[in-house]
Amino acid sequence: MSFDSFFAKFERIFMGPMTKLAQQRHLLAVRDGMISTIPLTIVGSVFLIIAFLPVPQAWNESIAFFKFLKTHALTIMIPFRVTMGLVAIYATYTIGYSLAKSYELDGKSGGSLALMAFFMTTLPQAAYSVMNAMKSVTLADGSDVMVLTADQLTALGLVIPMDRLGGAGLFVGIFTAIVAVEILRFFEKNNLVIRMPDGVPDSVARSFSALFPAFAVMIVMFGFLVIARIWPILDLHTIFSAVFSPLKKVVDTPVGAVLIVLFITMLWAAGIHGVSIIGTIVRPVWLDMLDQNAQAHAEMLQFGTTNITSYITPEPFFQWFIWIGGSGGTIGLVLWLLVARSRYLKELGKVTFLPSIFNINEPLIFGLPIMLNPFFFVPFILGPVIVTIFTYVVMSLGWVNAPFALAPWTLPGPIGAYIATGDWRAIILNIVNIIILAVIYYPFMRAYDTKMLKEEQGEAVA
Incomplete structure (x- = not known):
């Protein structure tokens, strides 16, 4: 087989599907959204490196500058925590924005709805079980207070768990962004939105046109939340972790x-x-x-x-x-x-x-x-x-x-x-x-x- 005939066969069998895949709307949105996080992850990585410079341990103990870095490492790490540690948030918004723009919808509405949907997946426990677990503690002055642990605060929605906002939450972020924007598109396509008069500013008109889609997205994601409360194994983060953990292991071989x-x-x-x-x-x-x-x-x-x-x-x-x-x-x-x-x-x-x-x-x-x-x-x-x-x-x-x-x-x-x-x-x-x-x-x-x-x-x- 000649080289030209090999490439002709290769192009016929392989290139056609790959070309279509490269133009697939949702994958393009994921690509653009992930690429937009690169500056943030680079900035976060720089501060991680500064916090723990690769120098001999003796320098950290004897040289004032490196000793200062070691002492204040947790503070220096804050930019890393709010970039790499929150990368799923940034990716979810930008994927929702990019996908909405590809449908010629309002990108900001798409990104905002995607974020709302994602945050609805981050609360892992039922509030009533937390309330039952609260303990009464008597202080030195004789007054009684109810004490909540960090896990209980998280379950009540008062604290968001960081472990779901970083890289581990990316696949859920992609899923929720696609769901939210597709719901927005359905409402726009079927004219199930509030249309404001021509004289109303665009920003106000966009806000009202996203009202019904926002309700729909919230209802859908609340449904996922209720299901996860009844059957914790069906929590979206648990499902995606179970599905993609083997993929990580394969990629790392x-x-x-x-x-x-x-x-x-x-x-x-x-x-x-x-x-x-x-x-x-x-x-x-x-x-x-x-x-x-x-x-x-x-x-x-x-x-x-x-x-x-x-x-x-x-x-x-x-x-x-x-x-x-x-x-x-x-x-x-x-x-x-x-x-x-x-x-x-x-x-x-x-x-x-x-x-x-x-x-x-x-x-x-x-x-x-x-x-x-x-x-x-x-x-x-x-x-x-x-x-x-x-x-x-x-x-x-x-x-x-x-x-x-x-x-x-x-x-x-x-x-x-x-x-x-x-x-x-x-x-x-x-x-x-x-x-x-x-x-x-x-x-x-x-x-x-x-x-x-x-x-x-x-x-x-x-």
């Missing part, structure tokens, strides 16, 4: 990581933005894993906890150790372009080197090109697979810390790797992976360079 890399690189090789499709599906899982790693890292450094299991493959695993220079790990290819014999390839190397340092490789993918190019199909897929397996083994053996922080993706690889893991050994791993990628790309690049050189020499003779 070598096989799961390799499959993600294969799908992304094969899509890119065919000219489709693989990360935008696969990332849309997997990113909520990645963010949940990263959130748990960050919490575990903070506990380990603050309380000396050692029996905490970290996930190896949240998104920074791929960003800083696999996609070095961009999808396909093309930094290894760019290095060879700089010393190519072909004039075109050498000039392309000069143009693409700087963007590749900052993990931007679209000029290379479309300028070489890599997509639909039989010379680079194999290394573009094989290289990332090899370094995925190698990196997973290194981290599973504890030679390099698993990622716990989200660094800006445009940072140079070694810097981003260090920030994401807080481990200087990650810099070495990043550089070793670049060498591995360069070795894998070399024979294919050499063959393509020879081909291009012959074509240039033939044109010169002609």
Whole structure:
């Protein structure tokens, strides 16, 4: 089978469904909503790193600056708690907003209804059982007071449990955002809304048009709440945790990581933005894993906890150790372009080197090109697979810390790797992976360079 016929068959069987999936309205809303949380998670990660700088323990005891950081770590962690710790809230609103806008509905109404629906899922116990559990305590002055525990305050809706507002609540947030906006769309589509006269300001008109949908969303979510009170096993967070916990375990295996890399690189090789499709599906899982790693890292450094299991493959695993220079790990290819014999390839190397340092490789993918190019199909897929397996083994053996922080993706690889893991050994791993990628790309690049050189020499003779 020729390369062209292989790609024709691949496009017919695989690309059609993937293209439709990439254009699916709800997945696009999830993608846009999750991407909008990236600045917040980066900011939170920065404060987590500042609170627990990766320096020798002796520095924390002897140097005033580091001693100050250690003493005030809980205060410094507050920005982390209100960003990463509340990421489900931000994602729920932005997903609801994006989905509503895609239907040409009011985005603010969609986001607000999504938030209301989500908050209705966060109260885990029945109020009457809490009231029965209240205890009377006699104070020193002889007066009696009723005492509520933190769990009881939570159940009464006076305190919202933080564990459902971070990464663990993302899937419920996605679900409630979709439910809320679809209800809003149903009412708008069937004209079951209050229409105000033309002279009424738009902001007021939007508020009244969302009134009936808001009642409907509340009734639906209250129904879920009542069901969860009667049968706690049917609590939405419990259900989604049971469904997606196995998915996290699969994603955090070598096989799961390799499959993600294969799908992304094969899509890119065919000219489709693989990360935008696969990332849309997997990113909520990645963010949940990263959130748990960050919490575990903070506990380990603050309380000396050692029996905490970290996930190896949240998104920074791929960003800083696999996609070095961009999808396909093309930094290894760019290095060879700089010393190519072909004039075109050498000039392309000069143009693409700087963007590749900052993990931007679209000029290379479309300028070489890599997509639909039989010379680079194999290394573009094989290289990332090899370094995925190698990196997973290194981290599973504890030679390099698993990622716990989200660094800006445009940072140079070694810097981003260090920030994401807080481990200087990650810099070495990043550089070793670049060498591995360069070795894998070399024979294919050499063959393509020879081909291009012959074509240039033939044109010169002609």
